[in-house]
Amino acid sequence: MTLVSERPAPEPGAEDTAAAAHRKGRWIDHWEPENPDFWEKKGKKVAKRNLMFSVFAEHLGFNVWVLYSILVTQMGSAGFAFMQGDAAVNNALILISVPVIVGAILRIPYTFAVSRFGGRGFTTFSAGMLLVPTIGLAIAFSQPSTPMWVFVVLAALTGFGGGNFSSSMANISFFFPESKKGAALGINAAGGNLGVAVTQLAMPLVIAGALLFTAQDEAGYRFALTVAALFWVPFILIAAFGAWTRMDSISGAKPDGDSYPRAMKNKHTWIMAFLYIGTFGSFVGFSFAFPTLLRAYFPELQNVGWMVALGNLAFIGALVGSFARPAGGWFADKVGGAKLTFFVFVGLSASIAAVMGSLALESFPLYLISFIGLFIITGVGNGSTYRMIPMIFSASVRHRAESEGISMEKALASAKRQAGAAIGVIGAVGAFGGFVLQQALRLSNVHLGTMAPAFWIYAVVFLVMASVTWWYYLRTSFAISRAPSLAHANV
Structure with missing residues (x-):
């Protein structure tokens, strides 16, 4: 597509020859997705192209973010002493927790980075940043004396992949009209979440394949882990190049200064953040920990060659959870x-x-089936909680508009902006819940010699979350900003 810079920007619906008014650096100065004529003739093609490259870059972010979940299960065989013996499980839980907390923290600044640097520039940066931990891990695995602190630092760098979700979602939301935004963001989110399953399926196969060409001793496993770390490098280079050459930035993609403070002061932002800990936090936490849990509870599986090559089927949980997310939104x-x-x-x-x-x-079959059920439910919950957020803010501002005489059109526009701001924070808190979940498992194992108490605490917390959901959003006497009608709304 030839991108032509025009001045002044065309009027809404004007028959300009470019897809939109551009300036140097693939910045789009004129973007009207809500204009049906503009969207059908010009906007749709540009938006879909940006979505395609965004999904690819975000998918790779998840690939790298969850990388440690598989690598830690083979580091003991590679001769790293801190991953052998009684300390192995605890150290593994530390290494898989670090990427989660870093990814959770980065989700907030990454949400606003798109407005500052543009979608094209920041997607290129965030994809290219993944080269640092992957190449760093390849170097670390090649040295048998590499200490644990180096792997902790590299684990933190893989956490940058977790932040990519927020920047990608924020960027794509500007490209699509409201009527198309839900489907576009669903595709974007599912494409990213699938990165967990792809890594947990591909990495054991890559490691097993590399071991075919070397001795299955400590040196052989270090070689296999090095190959696994480098596996993503070509894809990262393609993603960064594709983002730089084929994506665009929208100059008008700037949030208003009022929405974020309002969203932060709204108690429902924090209630939904708490609930999202239970859905997305569980998906992330258990996705990262699942391979380690399988190895800890069923060590005999390491004697079954095809099971090891398929990561003891750990990828199935993340796979079904990812596909269940859009289904949860639809349901x-x-x-x-x-x-x-x-x-x-x-x-x-x-x-x-x-x-x-x-x-x-x-019983390993029952264990696997139980966890698959858990992952499906977390996926459904991710979709249903995201469905609740815009409805809650819409109900809040409707009542405010009615009671204070504010224009309903302006109120609903404000609700959309507040919901968008809240989603960034809710996503960050939800991801942080994955870190809390993993640490609870680790501390229970360290101090009590078993992870069972942590699991039972989760069961109780989930029931508390169910009670919170009923109290605030289901009981007939519920009032959000004193608006009882929401109790009967399709929230």
Whole structure:
């Protein structure tokens, strides 16, 4: 597509020959996705192209973010002493926790980075940044004397991949009209989440393949881990190049200065952040920890060659959870987001009980099935909680508009901006919940010699979250900003 800079910017619906008014550096100065004529003739093609490259870059962010979940299971075989013996599980939980906390922290600044640097520039940077931990890990694995602190630093650098989700979602939201935004963001989110499953399927296969060409001793495993770390480098280079040459930045993609403070002062931002800990936090936390848990509870699986090559089927959990997310959003449209979220938390508590039952019976099939059920429910919950957020803010401002005589059109526009600001914070807090979950497992194992108490605490917390959902969003006496009508809305 030939990008032509025009001055002045065309009037809405004008028949300009370019897809939009551009200036140097692929900045779009004129963008009107809500104009049907503009969207059909010019906007749709540009938006879809940006979505495609955004999904690819975000997917790679998740690939790298979750990389340690597989690598730690093989580091003991590679001769790293801190990953052998009684300390192995605890050190593994530390290494897989660091990327989660870093990714959670970065989600807030990454949300606003797009407005400052542009979608094209920041997507290129965030994709290229993934080269640092992958190449760094390849160097670290090649040295048998590499201390644990080096791997902790590199784990923190893989956490940058977790921040990519927020910048990608913020960027794509500016390209699509409101009527298309939900589907576009769903595709973007699912494409990223699938990166967890792809890594947990691909990395064991890459390691097993590399071991075919070398001795299966400590040096051989170090070679295999080096290959696994470098595996993503070509894809990262393609993603960064594609973002720089094919993506665009929208000059008008600037949030208003009022929405963020309002969203932060709204108690429902923090209530939903708490609930999102239970859905997305569980998805992230258990996705990272699942391979380590399998190795800890069922060590005999390491003697089954094809199971090891497939990562003991750990990838299945993240795979079904990713596909369940858009399904959860769709189902929430039918039955109501709050109602579905309530049953999600009840289901998560029951899934934890099933997991504990499988451990008592020492049944790997039941354990795997229980966790697959848990991942499906977290995926559904991710979709249903995201469905609730815009409806809650919409209900809040509707009542405010009615009581204070504010224009309903302006009020609803404000609700959309506040919901967008809240989503960035809610996403960050939810990811932080994954870190808390992993640390609870580790501390329970260190101080009590078992992770069972942590699992039972999760079951109780999920029931508390179900109660919070009912109290604020389901009971008939519920009032958000004194608006009782929301109790009967499809929230």
